[in-house]
Amino acid sequence: MLCQALTMSVKCPIRRSHVHSIRTSREELVNKIKNTNCLLENLTEHGFFSTEDAEIVMQFSTKSDRVRQILDLVESKGEEVSEYFLSVLQRIPEAYFNLKPWLEEICFQASEQILCLNVKNNDPVTVFSRKIKHELCCDVKYIKSYTEREEMMLQETYVNGIMELISAANENMGRVQDLSCLFDGNGVINEDGETIFVFGDAGMGKTLLIQKLQNMWAKGEYYCEIKFLFRFRCRTFSLFKKTTLITLEDLLFKYNCNPDHEPEEVYRYILHFPETVLFTFDGFDEIHSDFDLNSVPEVSSPFTQTHPVVLLSHLLSGKLLKGSKKVLTARTATHVPKNIIRKKIMLRGFSTENLHAYTSLFFKESEIHKRVISHLKANHNFSSLCSIPLFCWIIFKSYEHFHSINDCQEFSSSSVTLTDIFLLISEVYLNMSSKVFSVKGASRSQSETFKNGKDTLLSIGRLAYDGMERSMFVFDQDAVTSLNISEKDLKLGFLRTVKVYSELGDHTSFEFFHMTLQSFFTALFLVINDKTGSAELLKYFSQCTYTEDKELQHSPLSCICARRDRKEDPFKNNDHLQFINLFLCGLLSKPKQSLLKDIVPPSILKMKRKALKQKLYKSVKSHLKSLPRSPFLEYNRVHALTHFIWMARCICETQSEKVGKLAAKGICADYIKLSFCGASSSDCGAISFVLNHYHKKIALELDNNNINDYGVKELIPCFSKLTVIRLSVNQITDEGAKVLYEELTKYKVITFLGLYKNLITDFGAQFIARIIEECPKLKRVKLGYNRFTGEGGTYIGRAILNSTSICDIGMWGNEIGDVGACAFAEAITNHSSLTHLSLACNGISTEGGKSIAEALQQNTSLKILWLTENKLTDEAAEHFAKMVKVNKTLRHLWLVNNQITNHGAELLSEALQHNTVMEEICLQGNPLTLGENQPFEQNSRIFCI
Ligand SMILES: Nc1ncnc2c1ncn2[C@@H]1O[C@H](COP(=O)(O)OP(=O)(O)OP(=O)(O)O)[C@@H](O)[C@H]1O
Structure with a gap:
């Protein structure tokens, strides 16, 4: 007791009077306040100081x-x-x-009476x-991509x-349910890292996500621990001259938001509490700077002047403001x-539910809303384009417009390209700029509109093209005026204004409402400008030629940090090209052609078309020739990469049978591997x-992409040829499973179906079961990590019972439990073809284990059985x-991570004496006590460690 009292009194000395505390620490207070x-404001507010007192102080x-x-x-x-x-x-x-440590030292605790007195916080x-929050609240309330005159509230559209x-x-580690979870502990891959890296393809919504995040913080709803949010768009770093030198304080206050009072004090606070700062850096892939990084020493003092790009790199790498939070966005493949x-968070676009939610937000009128939903359902080509938010917005915007004019159903075509x-x-x-739509129904034809708007298209196109040439995505007033872009054209909506802070002061600049639109206008310019020759027309093809190096894209930051000897522009990302x-x-x-003829x-036009065709022929041929190949099972496998997807997109965009045939001819393989290529559902189209023009049977691997159910639908034209279809890790649901069933059972040529890590439930399991039952050539089915329970397991088990071709089935990571296990037991009892079975990680306990073991006493086909990570006991x-004593076929039995003890291990070990074919029984991760020299430990076929 005494001891406790003593420790307490050391920790917290006997309370002196407040006057005494102040008096004895006078110098510390003078130094630190x-x-x-x-102080004056609050003391005066409550009448503790008179106005004269305050005036005396201020003298x-x-x-x-x-x-x-x-x-x-x-x-x-x-x-x-x-x-x-x-x-x-x-x-x-x-x-x-x-002064916090001092206040703790004197154990200061205000009395109830004092605590009732309000304290105004105007430091x-x-x-x-508050100022940053206020500015953000105003700035990010609307979605900026929309033209100024028809702004849409973020809140109502996101x-x-x-x-x-x-x-x-x-690998996919699950979903982020909501932006409020952005900074929580889920999905952390590196405790020392400070940057939340959000990536995705063009138009997936990276910028909008940043905007939403800013909005949530500014409204005070989330991330309360953050006091300052500094937002940067990486593309604006291109505006700094090579010679610009600024400090971190300048970057924050001059180029972002300026404190109205005592900036030094604010800066001091920021340096002291970097964890209260959040940076958002949008579009890392859009950085372009001709600043020579070799020319600066690696400074990281917060008071030293250096080039802004160097500051950016030091902030990201934690050399400056270590501990601050950073959210960085970039296109996929930006390293x-x-x-x-x-x-790392990947944006995958809209799911079916997201798309429906967006449709309801966009089309408030229920009739139109219903109609759009039925269009989407009827046309998977639209739905897959709409799974990319940007394209969805464009499609909806156009729909809304045409609907308002003449109620026409513009989306009747089944094949719509991005160019469309x-x-x-x-x-x-x-059209919105002209008055032709004043009378309902009096619309001009598309070719007429383009004919009349040619000059506008040319001047905006030239701006886009000039920008591309210099990797510029923001244009100042001079650039705009030098190309004679009229005020009227500026307001059409293709370009939007951006406020830019530059060395010359704040001014208004312009950018295309999306970078993809700048690419579109560049292409349009090259096509409609009479003076463009074929070399100029095709130059971007050469810049995008595939080399193995390019596939492993360079990282802007690694170029800054490590590769200081590069001559090439380190920031170049060629997606826009x-x-x-x-x-x-x-x-x-x-x-x-009919659109362009006028x-x-x-x-x-003829010359350009011919030149492009020849170029396409050539590049398709040489690309396909150069792809790496490797044998897989009985196949000659070609490993295609992201560049192949771009090639396929280009070929499809031509809608030319001839080009399609040529590409198909060049494939020269019977297995195309396209895993981890960032393929979206529309890429499946x-x-x-391309595959539609391929006349032989072919295997297609699309594992680890973003194809979802729409992508499965897009593949419908080529299912008749597909002998292997691997779609693991692709967000496929029961709907996709249904399409697979309908298609695959039509042709019955499938031998390998890979659907590992998708979202298929017991309902979808019925379709998979029917594929297994009805496709007589099907040998391998991978269904791990879906959402099957006992019911789904039973469907699949029964289907296997009826299949005479199946040899390999993977169910790892479902929840089929004992019910499913019993169905599998029944299936394998007399099975003649099944050699590999995985029921690992399925919640199987003793009962299920027993039935499988009993079934194996009769089975004469199974060679490998995985029962890892279940709940199997000694029983x-x-x-x-x-079973081991009688079974003469099974070679590998995996019982890793179960609940088997030494007793169970010993029984298995003894049984092995009667079995000469079993090669291994794996018991690692079971509650065994080792080191006691028990016989099973000596058994070379029992693996415990
Ligand atoms: N979550 C969303 N909710 C509603 N609309 C969205 C969403 N995400 C994107 N959009 C629409 O798509 C447009 C483009 O999105 P955004 O600019 O954020 O794409 P991005 O991924 O940054 O593209 P890029 O890589 O080409 O810069 C937005 O202006 C908006 O109209």
């Missing part, structure tokens, strides 16, 4: 003298005032954070935080898309050094287009031991 305004010119005067006054006014004074120091931690840190946590090995990443939808939005914008090629293919395709002289082991 930097903000006198807050002193230095801060220390003002503090001394305040202290004199406080002390002279006695205990209550001193207590309130201390309470202000405690209750405004932003201003007096360096510069809090005021600045829907969460699919956000997936990605592991260091690029960011692993050591800076804390979490960009032409559509151009038409909409061109690939889009130019894609649009060239679309614009110069046959179906678009804008481009026929001879020029492109792949399908089950006893039955497995009996």
Whole structure:
């Protein structure tokens, strides 16, 4: 007791009077109090100081003298005032954070009475935080991509898309349910990393996600621990001159948001508490700077001047403001050094539910809403394009427009290309400026609209093209005026204004409402400009030529940090150039000729079409030839990469049978591996287009992409040829499973079906079961990590019972339990073809184990059985031991991570004496006590460690 009392008194000395505390620590207080305004304001507010007192304090010119005067006054006014004074120091931690240890040391605790007195927090840190919030609230309320005149509220338009946590090995680790979970502990792949890296393909919603995040913080709903949010768009770093030198403080305050009071104090706070700062850096792939990184020493002092790009790199790598939070976005395949990443989140676009939610938000009128939903259901080509939010918005925008004009159902065509939808939005914008739609139904034809708008398209196209040439995505007023873009054209909606902070002061600049639109306009310019020769027309193809190096894209940051000897522009990302090629293919395709005939002289159009065709032929041929090959099972497998997807997109965009045939001819393999290629559902349409021209049977591997049910539907034209279809890790649900059933059972050529890690439930299991039953050539089925319970397990088990071809079935990571296990037991009892079975990680306990073991006493086909990570006990082991004595086929029995003890292990070991074919029984991860020299430990076929 005494001891406890003593420790307490050491920790917290006997309370002295508040006046005494102040008096004895006078010098410390004078040194540490930097903000006198807050003290004066609060002391005066409650009448502890008179106006004259405050005036006397303010007469002193230095801060220390003002503090001394305040202290004199406080002390002279006695205990209550001193207590309130201390309470202000405690209750405004932003201003007096360096006094926190002292307040703890003197064990200051304000009384109830003092705590009832309000404390106004107007210190510069809090005021600045409020200012940032206020500015953000105004700035991010609307979705900026929409033209200024028809802004849409973020709140009313935003829907969460699919956000997936990605592991260091690029595997899916589950979903992020909501943006409020962005900074939680889920999905952390590197505790030392500070950057949440959000990536996704063009138009997946990275920028909008950042905007939503800013909005949530600014409204005070989430992330309360963050006081400052500094937002940067990486593309604006291109505007800095090579010679620009600024400090971190400049970057934050001059180029972002400026504190109205005492910036040094705010900066001091930021440096002291970096964990209260959040940076958002949008579009890392869009950085372009001709600044020479070799020319600067690696400075990381927060007070040294350096080039802004260097500051950016130091912030990201934690050399500056270590501990601050960072959210960085970039297009897929932009490599960011692993050591800076804390979490990786991939945006996968809209799921069916997201799309429906977005449709309801977009089309408020229930009739139109219903109609759009039925269009989407009827046309998977639309649905797959709409799973990419940007394209969805463009399609809906155009739909809304055409609907408002003449109720026409514009989306009747079953095959719509990306070029179609960009032409559509151009038409909409061109038309909105003219008055032709004043009378309902009096619409101009698309070709007429383009003919009339040629000059506008040319000048905006030139701006896009000039920008592409210099990797510029923001244009200043001079660039715009030098190309004679009229005020009227600027307002059409293709371009939107951006406020830019530059060395010349704040001014308005312009950018395309999306980078993909800049690519579209570049292509349009190259096509409709009479003076463009074929070399110029095709130059982006050369810049996008595939080399193995390019597939492993360079990271802007690693270039900054490590590769200081590079001559090439380290920031170049060529997705936007690939889009130019894609649009060239679309614009110069046959179906678009009638649209262009009045804008481009026929001879020029012919020349361009011919040049493009030849280029495509050549590049398709050489690309396919150069792809790496490797044998797999009985196949000659070609390992295609992301570039192949771009090629397929271009080919499909031409809608040309001839090009399609040529590509198909060049494949020269019977197995195409396209895993981890970032293929989306609409890419399946492109792949399908190419494969449709391939006349032999072929195997297709699309594991680890983003194809979902729409993608499965897009593959419908080529299912007749597919002998192998691998769609693991692709968000396929029961709907996709149904399509697979309908298609695969039509042709019955399938031998391998891979659906590992999808979202198929027991309902979908019925379709899979019917595929297994009805496809007589089907040998391998991978169904691990879906959502099957006992019911689903029973469907699959029964189907296996009826299949005479199946040899390999993977069910790892479902929840089939004992019910499912019993169905499998029945299936294997007399099975003649099944050699490999995985029921690992399925919640199987003794009963299920027993039935499988009993079935195996009769089975003569199974060679490998995985029962890893179940709940098998010694009782089950006893039955497995009996089975081991009689079964003469099974070679590998995996019982890793179960609940078998030494007793069970011993039974299995003894049983092995009667079995000469079994090669191994794996018992690692079971509750065995080892090191006691028991016989099973000596058995070379029992593996315990
Ligand atoms: N979650 C969402 N909810 C509603 N609309 C969205 C969403 N995400 C994107 N959009 C629509 O798509 C458009 C493009 O999105 P955004 O600019 O965020 O794409 P991005 O991934 O940043 O593209 P890029 O990589 O090309 O810059 C938005 O302006 C908006 O109209």
